[in-house]
Amino acid sequence: MTGHREREFPCWRLGTGADDADGLPVLADVDVVVVGGGAAGVAAATVAAEAGRTVVLVEKYGFCGGAAVAGMSGTICGSYLARENGNPSERIVEGFTGRFRSELLTRGGLTAPQKYGKTYTEAHDPLMWKEAADDLLAAAGVRVLLHTAVVGVLLDGDRHRGVVLESTAGRSVIRASRTIDASGDAAVVARAGLATYFGDDGTIQNPTMFFRAANIDMARYLDYYGEDTICPPKVGAAIEAARREGLDLPRSHIWIFRTTRPAELLVNATRLTAADGRMLNVVDPEDFTTAETAGRRQVREYARFLRRHVPGCEDAYVVDTGTEAGIRQTRSIVGVETLTNDDVVACRKRPDGVVRSPWPIELHTGDRPRLHWLIDDYYEVPYTALVPAVGEDIIVAGRCLSAEHEALASARVTAQCFEYGHAAAVATLLSLEHDIGYRAVDGTLVRQRMRASGSAL
Template sequence: MKTYKSIITFDSSCDLPIYDEVDVLVCGGGPAGVAAAETSARHGNKTLLVERLGFLGGAAVAGYSGTICGMYYGCDNPLDEEPKQCVYGWTDKFYQEMKKCNAVTKPQPYGKTFLVPFDPQMWKEVAENMVVGAGAKILYHTNIIGVIKDEDVFKGIVIDTKSGMAQIRSKIIIDSTGDADIIYRAGYDYTMGNNGSIQNPTMIFRLGGVDTKKFFDYWGEDRISPDKVSEAMKEAISKGANLPRLKVWVYDTTRPNELFMNVTLITGRDGHELNVCDPDDHTEAEEVARKQVREYAEFFKQYIPGCENSFINDLSCEIGVRQTRSIVGIDKITNDDVAKAKKRPDGIVRCPWPIELHSGEKPYLFWLINDYYEIPYGALVPAIGENLIVAGRNLCAEHQALASCRVTAQCFGYGHAAGLAADKAIKDNKRLRDLKGEYIRKLLNEENAKLD
């Protein structure tokens, strides 16, 4: 990796033009950022959400994760059991709004749990309506290039737009960038997977022109591929196909004659793991991914019943990222917390989702059956730095634990908790680290989180 200037900080004397001064500044408009901004604004705070793209959704939309994962309990026989909801609060609030727009499918069986595919275009519109409707402002097409702080007290950020650079001042910053960009720009400690080894990115696409009845008659109800598909892939590979992932996941969508394809496994051309925080790796990932999408689409057309007349209908506008930087927090989610389904009085989000570790040709899965663990409030609060809280997959978690707690339903919950914490820190004149997780849990329960 080439050398870059990563630490870009200014103090309060920064003389760049001031774009705005707000109570709560939300950095990043993915699921966590959307929930945080709506929650903060709904509680009467002047709130600004800054997003690098021209729409909300983050990895859920731009990276086409495409499903609300982590909302339902795991079970032994999802083909024979009804889905049982485990996560409520802001997750359920968004889910209900999407249902009103017919923008989600019914829960679909995935291994030993359920998930809900959604319409990405409606995701953008529903999220924007909720954020703006709560009174927050959104600033699209804006990159965050630096932070403003006095010693360890954050005061704002520096942005770059088509019109040039400016500053935004705020009382509280919520880092929902997914990559811990605020911590990184400040030069504070972070971790990166398992000693630098992180989960593979992916590129998800939609396959149109499918006879979905014929397809699922062959495939079965479980959206994880049956063994006969892996065997067919091996045959295609023997004839020259490039299909590095042999266990793949396919869902039907809200659109007719279409499948949602989570099938790719993206590594470098020489086989090395790609770290999308490295711009060279990030570029290579995009190039490799598009070619791999074409290979998988051709495989389905040639080998899988129902796909004979299929075509690539759409693919994600950027590579889907599962993992980059994680903060060093005042508390941490450990691998053991997940394995033992740990409950805690300061837990602010439930997680019933399995450890879903994407590395190698077959993802590693560890299921939680009729159970869940809880994420502590302290995992959102950095060990160093005042007026800053994170929300999203950049929270403090060990490698395998993050492979569980990074998904959409939980990210909505982190944003909900961070938005409430920001509100109370301002109104009660307290540091974020001095707020008790038990107190944030109580506030969440008052907003239908159903944690108790």
């Protein structure tokens, strides 16, 4: 797969001594720098540090969580098989995913499994997600830099040697032997000028704005809405009727989850586009701004709909929205190998598969999301889908893996992102141990080590 290169970002050539990159101070010299503190980044940093490596994690917000917390996606999707006829479902993704799930359960921060069409998901408490991440990173000895953004990369030829940071303290440098880009947007890869692409010839999935609504009469709500988090046809019909009456409700097929808190719901209802209907690409800050301002307006409209039309929600109010719009897709890397749509539909297994996924293709375009279920089966993501085709000493973890458009609509969810981080860390450890590049790391060895540490592979 070919992609485009983004050359507008600054790259610094490696220097020596206490100052580097045009005289910038060196903040740390470490084995591994992890960029992004979402599910993939927390997993990658924790696993690498627990193996005795020096690790710095860089996160732009004041907390870890990424799309799960800042974007308030709010659920650990992708752990359970899909089954027909409502039969009980089996959890088949473990490893770091299972470990983080246990941390949440211990804190009371995860719901029981909730029906999601033919499969199940679990909703988490965002505060407890942050606390679980904080504790894991601290116990592992990860140096965490919050409120810090990556604004450039250090390169020695085509070898990544660290990143340039910006914070209120100024600009500085982290020198690192290996870089894990867990930004979700392939931000480090793009800043190095390596090839990336956007979805299907530039078409990507819509962002959304999640919100939490409180003061719900849960018994009456469940009696009307039902146990399935995907809305029943009568709710979709009511949305369409309310739209004709003037409410701004562009999406009629919505999802509502119970949370760990009494009388509270997590709502995934909005569909965010430009005023002219154009797709929004939130890599562009103007599109990102449009998504968030439009998202908050739509949240108010969907909250009005709930109060007027859904029993049990008459006195509901909005608790909060995401810190940022929920981002489903931006850049993907051009990898050594690409996860294809056929890989997903055919539930392909492979000897170098490092992450398994039973999640459906969940494509968010237009009025209704499109779902293609993988019944009683799953596929595996190849190790080299995390490795850029060009460039040395950098690997990605998270939704920016190399994947075709519809394949990514399945592979991007939280359970899998934890395991991408796990895989990236294991590959990094092998790369450092043997002093080899990521493309020379044997994916079957990554798989073996992950399995030894609890991954269901």
